[in-house]
Amino acid sequence: MRRWNGWGDDSVEQKLSPEALYFLAEKIGEGKPLQDADLQQVCLQVPESRLEPHILISINPAERIRHSLGQSLPDWLQLRYGRIDRVPDGVAFPENAEQVRELLNYAARHQVIVIPHGGGTSVAGHLTIPPATQPVLSISTRRMRRLLHLDRESQLATFEAGVFGPDLEAQLRAQGYTLGHFPQSFEYSTLGGWVVTRSSGQQSLRYGRIEQLFAGGRLETPAGSWYLPAFPASAAGPDLRELVLGSEGRLGILTEATVRVSRLPECEEFHGVFFPDWDSAQAAVRSMVQEKLPLSMLRLSNPLETTTSLALAGHAGLIGWLEKYLRWRGCGEQKCLLLLGASGNRATVRQTIRRAMKLAHVQRGITVGQYMGKKWKQGRFQNVYLRNTLWQQGYAIDTVETACNWPVVKQMMQAVEQAATDALAEDGERIHTYTHLSHLYAQGASVYTTFVFRLSGDYATDLARWKKMKHAVSQTIVMHGGTISHQHGVGSDHAPYLQAEKGAAGMQALRQVFSTADPQGLMNPGKLLTTPVSDGVIL
Numbered sequence: 114m115r116r117w118n119g120w121g122d123d124s125v126e127q128k129l130s131p132e133a134l135y136f137l138a139e140k141i142g143e144g145k146p147l148q149d150a151d152l153q154q155v156c157l158q159v160p161e162s163r164l165e166p167h168i169l170i171s172i173n174p175a176e177r178i179r180h181s182l183g184q185s186l187p188d189w190l191q192l193r194y195g196r197i198d199r200v201p202d203g204v205a206f207p208e209n210a211e212q213v214r215e216l217l218n219y220a221a222r223h224q225v226i227v228i229p230h231g232g233g234t235s236v237a238g239h240l241t242i243p244p245a246t247q248p249v250l251s252i253s254t255r256r257m258r259r260l261l262h263l264d265r266e267s268q269l270a271t272f273e274a275g276v277f278g279p280d281l282e283a284q285l286r287a288q289g290y291t292l293g294h295f296p297q298s299f300e301y302s303t304l305g306g307w308v309v310t311r312s313s314g315q316q317s318l319r320y321g322r323i324e325q326l327f328a329g330g331r332l333e334t335p336a337g338s339w340y341l342p343a344f345p346a347s348a349a350g351p352d353l354r355e356l357v358l359g360s361e362g363r364l365g366i367l368t369e370a371t372v373r374v375s376r377l378p379e380c381e382e383f384h385g386v387f388f389p390d391w392d393s394a395q396a397a398v399r400s401m402v403q404e405k406l407p408l409s410m411l412r413l414s415n416p417l418e419t420t421t422s423l424a425l426a427g428h429a430g431l432i433g434w435l436e437k438y439l440r441w442r443g444c445g446e447q448k449c450l451l452l453l454g455a456s457g458n459r460a461t462v463r464q465t466i467r468r469a470m471k472l473a474h475v476q477r478g479i480t481v482g483q484y485m486g487k488k489w490k491q492g493r494f495q496n497v498y499l500r501n502t503l504w505q506q507g508y509a510i511d512t513v514e515t516a517c518n519w520p521v522v523k524q525m526m527q528a529v530e531q532a533a534t535d536a537l538a539e540d541g542e543r544i545h546t547y548t549h550l551s552h553l554y555a556q557g558a559s560v561y562t563t564f565v566f567r568l569s570g571d572y573a574t575d576l577a578r579w580k581k582m583k584h585a586v587s588q589t590i591v592m593h594g595g596t597i598s599h600q601h602g603v604g605s606d607h608a609p610y611l612q613a614e615k616g617a618a619g620m621q622a623l624r625q626v627f628s629t630a631d632p633q634g635l636m637n638p639g640k641l642l643t644t645p646v647s648d649g650v651i652l
């Protein structure tokens with residue numbers, strides 16, 4: 114059964130060793146385990162639904178709670194402390210585009226706000242219910258998950274947009290194909306969610322981001338249906354797919370998506386390399402992407418993340434031996450771990466890895482074989498369960514991410530970590546921050562930072578701390594010329610910082626487009642567009 118107030122399946126537990134807990138306590142102090150709110154108690158607080166009855170709409174309190182929030186830290190605070198601000202008045206589970214249209218017509222007739230719901234894995238407040246007086250309907254796409262058509266010759270697959278990652282891959286793999294889109298939230302996120310939040314998978318170096326994979330589809334908007342034909346390429350004016358990508362439920366509901374699929378690779382390898390310091394590691398990965406090596410993945414951890422991953426991995430004896438060996442080879446405290454992958458036919462994989470290792474050696478990289486890469490692959494969707502374990506120990510975990518050009522990557526990483534540290538220091542709290550480059554491009558990289566800090570046991574205090582930290586790091590990203598999101602999207606949490614990169618005229622253009630598709634302004638209000646922030650004040 115899916116956990117109602119945390120990540121994933123509630124029968125899955127990711128354990129933390131006593132050494133790992135000691136490591137955290139040393140860094141930021143001992144956590145104080147908290148008592149979680151109880152679902153039944155929370156259900157008792159759910160107000161009466163204000164919706165006119167409809168055969169497709171459930172007003173069951175538990176369903177309404179389960180569709181009220183996503184997976185951001187403020188969402189978790191509400192769920193775990195049992196302080197849920199607002200819940201939808203009902204949840205609908207349409208089975209096809211016609212039922213979606215019927216629900217949108219119902220919403221227009223009764224002036225109901227609509228929040229499309231995919232897998233509910235948003236970490237940017239995409240599902241937040243605005244403080245409006247109108248009733249709110251959550252439309253879940255989870256019953257729309259069939260593979261409708263596979264065109265083998267063109268390597269195009271058309272799916273209903275509510276299909277979850279594992280289900281989508283299983284349907285393709287049965288026919289010898291893969292989409293190759295593996296966000297860390299793969300287990301519970303949907304194809305529709307990926308498209309409208311512009312998501313990025315861990316092997317995007319080979320397969321591309323979702324914007325390269327999304328070839329066309331069908332979108333139901335309040336003002337009518339949009340059909341986006343799948344061309345190999347087109348010069349026929351602005352591309353409407355670009356409006357749907359990143360639209361975050363503001364235009365309508367994506368009901369079908371045609372995606373570019375690939376034959377399953379013959380072979381896939383993931384290797385580990387250690388570098389003595391950040392500068393040499395960054396120079397090595399930059400040379401790999403700028404040489405356009407056909408790698409599937411590059412993931413470079415900074416010294417703090419490298420130390421943290423080794424400390425949390427357990428296997429203290431083995432790690433001790435590894436660290437001794439690395440020290441002997443010149444990789445000490447400042448060492449950085451690179452995981453790199455290649456997929457394809459055997460000969461290409463072998464050649465690619467050989468060339469990547471050559472470039473790594475130029476920068477004093479020390480290769481440690483496939484063991485760490487295999488471990489990473491095994492745990493790639495399991496590690497997120499650590500969020501639950503850490504919470505149980507009294508620790509909160511949050512992440513931010515951006516992308517910037519190479520000359521500012523290192524500066525951005527340091528500035529984001531420092532901004533978070535300073536923000537919590539004002540409250541006398543320490544924060545443990547660490548960073549990796551998660552997606553690499555010839556032009557630059559995404560900078561992905563994780564924060565771990567102690568929970569206070571008081572909802573308002575924890576929320577205030579999070580807000581202060583989030584604002585500090587978002588301002589830092591904007592000031593250093595990064596995008597406010599490389600992959601998590603904008604939602605309501607990043608909306609105040611969007612104007613910095615789109616400009617006032619750009620924001621106005623977006624507003625106009627949304628109001629053409631949704632003249633009554635019912636679709637997911639408060640996301641993407643809001644008033645900008647200046648000096649910490651929302652104007």
Ligand SMILES: Cc1cc2nc3c(=O)[nH]c(=O)nc-3n(C[C@H](O)[C@H](O)[C@H](O)COP(=O)(O)OP(=O)(O)OC[C@H]3O[C@@H](n4cnc5c(N)ncnc54)[C@H](O)[C@@H]3O)c2cc1C
Nearest residue numbers: 231232233234235239296297298303305306312313362367
């Ligand atoms: C632990 C964890 C790890 C993550 N890792 C990654 C990662 O590696 N890469 C990455 O890119 N993201 C990642 N994310 C973020 C998140 O998983 C993505 O943003 C994902 O694309 C959201 O998909 P979803 O189906 O869960 O959408 P939801 O969270 O349900 O919705 C997100 C937004 O999309 C809208 N929406 C959903 N479906 C539709 C539809 N069919 N039509 C119109 N609007 C729709 C919703 O209204 C909302 O605005 C992670 C999140 C978590 C919690």
